Amino acid sequence: xxxxxxxxxxxxxxxxxxxxxxxxxxxxxxxxxxxxxxxxxxxxxxxxxxxxxxxxxxxxxxxxxxxxxxxxxxxxxxxxxxxxxxxxxxxxxxxxxxxxxxxxxxxxxxxxxxxxxxxxxxxxxxxxxxxxxxxxxxxxxxxxxxxxxxxxxxxxxxxxxxxxxxxxxxxxxxxxxxxxxxxxxxxxxxxxxxxxxxxxxxxxxxxxxxxxxxxxxxxxxxxxxxxxxx
Amino acid sequence: xxxxxxxxxxxxxxxxxxxxxxxxxxxxxxxxxxxxxxxxxxxxxxxxxxxxxxxxxxxxxxxxxxxxxxxxxxxxxxxxxxxxxxxxxxxxxxxxxxxxxxxxxxxxxxxxxxxxxxxxxxxxxxxxxxxxxxxxxxxxx
Numbered sequence: 001x002x003x004x005x006x007x008x009x010x011x012x013x014x015x016x017x018x019x020x021x022x023x024x025x026x027x028x029x030x031x032x033x034x035x036x037x038x039x040x041x042x043x044x045x046x047x048x049x050x051x052x053x054x055x056x057x058x059x060x061x062x063x064x065x066x067x068x069x070x071x072x073x074x075x076x077x078x079x080x081x082x083x084x085x086x087x088x089x090x091x092x093x094x095x096x097x098x099x100x101x102x103x104x105x106x107x108x109x110x111x112x113x114x115x116x117x118x119x120x121x122x123x124x125x126x127x128x129x130x131x132x133x134x135x136x137x138x139x140x141x142x143x144x145x146x147x148x149x150x151x152x153x154x155x156x157x158x159x160x161x162x163x164x165x166x167x168x169x170x171x172x173x174x175x176x177x178x179x180x181x182x183x184x185x186x187x188x189x190x191x192x193x194x195x196x197x198x199x200x201x202x203x204x205x206x207x208x209x210x211x212x213x214x215x216x217x218x219x220x221x222x223x224x225x226x227x228x229x230x
Numbered sequence: 231x232x233x234x235x236x237x238x239x240x241x242x243x244x245x246x247x248x249x250x251x252x253x254x255x256x257x258x259x260x261x262x263x264x265x266x267x268x269x270x271x272x273x274x275x276x277x278x279x280x281x282x283x284x285x286x287x288x289x290x291x292x293x294x295x296x297x298x299x300x301x302x303x304x305x306x307x308x309x310x311x312x313x314x315x316x317x318x319x320x321x322x323x324x325x326x327x328x329x330x331x332x333x334x335x336x337x338x339x340x341x342x343x344x345x346x347x348x349x350x351x352x353x354x355x356x357x358x359x360x361x362x363x364x365x366x367x368x369x370x371x
Contacts, residue, residue: 041347043346114292
């Protein structure tokens with residue numbers, strides 16, 4: 001009888017302990033995020049969030065319910081140096097994974113023209129997952145386009161978008177919403193250039209102008225392996 | 231009694247109204263209309279205006295076009311500086327986000343367009359609204 005009680009207690013302890021170890025990371029309940037609220041002014045026009053943005057993002061990192069995406073190119077093809085900018089992705093916020101907007105869809109024509117007027121030319125014009133038709137709808141260029149997009153931007157998570165200053169993040173949000181994503185779950189958290197927190201990861205190689213992109217978590221889309229829709 | 235109250239109200243009103251001392255930019259900024267590139271290492275002295283920009287300004291009407299139209303119409307030049315550079319200056323204490331126009335008098339920031347203010351949106355998008363705003367502070371010749 002005594003042995004049975006001891007075995008019973010042991011089983012209970014092992015069961016509870018094992019269950020705790022197995023499930024402690026599953027179903028973790030995160031604190032609710034502030035509801036979306038547009039910033040005022042021009043930043044609001046770009047839909048940059050008033051509560052979760054470059055100044056506050058450090059308080060919202062490492063969440064299991066959020067997909068963090070930075071939509072800049074590793075090395076931009078446009079002549080940003082003509083406007084005092086940089087082509088290389090010289091840094092990013094820890095936890096953000098890079099998927100260039102330029103590979104998702106083509107730039108709106110008026111944006112291309114505007115950049116030309118600012119002496120910024122050479123915006124990426126290569127292959128993209130989607131294109132814009134004459135009515136402004138996004139049309140898949142490849143059979144796998146939507147599957148890739150859903151993998152990179154999981155619909156079951158909240159998505160935080162960042163870019164250089166908030167513009168490309170806004171374009172990306174517009175595209176995702178147009179393709180069926182829930183607007184309330186996508187936050188434009190602004191631009192890396194305005195970030196002043198403690199989670200900056202620099203890609204710059206010390207004592208050089210070069211960048212080391214091996215530090216960057218990056219989604220590489222190999223268009224040559226995709227099936228083009230003709 | 232009524233007269234006294236009116237008099238006191240007037241005094242209070244006048245006391246609360248901040249007087250704007252309109253001024254001329256330094257002479258060298260009149261007569262031409264161009265953006266003069268500067269960076270944080272060569273901030274000029276005197277009275278002048280700075281246009282600071284991000285590369286993402288993608289309004290239907292680009293704000294730079296609005297500012298340039300004002301400059302062309304009035305033959306006045308502004309400095310221009312990427313926001314990354316402005317962040318290294320003392321002006322960044324107040325100007326938190328670009329793009330913006332900063333009005334400087336005697337090396338001090340007098341006024342600026344706030345990219346985070348709804349009131350300022352028209353000034354980025356309409357020449358008349360921008361002109362009305364900037365000419366509150368500076369004279370044009």
